Amino acid sequence: MFTERVLRCCDCAGEFVFTIGEQEFFHNKGLTNEPKRCSNCRVVTRLRRSGRSLETLTSAICAKCESSFMLPFKPLGYKPTYCNTCYRVYRAELETTRQASEGKHPIAMTV
Numbered sequence: 001m002f003t004e005r006v007l008r009c010c011d012c013a014g015e016f017v018f019t020i021g022e023q024e025f026f027h028n029k030g031l032t033n034e035p036k037r038c039s040n041c042r043v044v045t046r047l048r049r050s051g052r053s054l055e056t057l058t059s060a061i062c063a064k065c066e067s068s069f070m071l072p073f074k075p076l077g078y079k080p081t082y083c084n085t086c087y088r089v090y091r092a093e094l095e096t097t098r099q100a101s102e103g104k105h106p107i108a109m110t111v
């Protein structure tokens with residue numbers, strides 16, 4: 001089974017959590033390497049590779065856990081911004097409430 005691990009970013013030397021969800025994602029993709037960068041530096045690296053200007057990079061504060069993180073675009077203002085971790089939790093909750101409100105599909109194991 002997977003357990004959360006704390007890794008060190010090779011760019012900013014900051015610590016970041018390699019979450020269980022991410023480990024599962026890596027595993028499913030057949031990736032054996034650990035991520036070398038924190039999510040902020042990953043955004044920066046991706047932008048550099050895509051040749052886009054870093055000017056669009058905006059630092060934002062997560063509306064939920066209040067940690068600061070980088071966004072590859074300017075936030076629109078009318079939506080709360082969530083960091084990757086909180087966004088994932090938010091999506092999972094959304095999924096659960098939708099299933100619950102539909103009512104027709106009881107949560108059950110299907111064969």
Ligand SMILES: [Zn+2]
Nearest residue numbers: 009012038041
């Ligand atoms: Zn970093």
Ligand SMILES: [Zn+2]
Nearest residue numbers: 062065083086
């Ligand atoms: Zn957050």
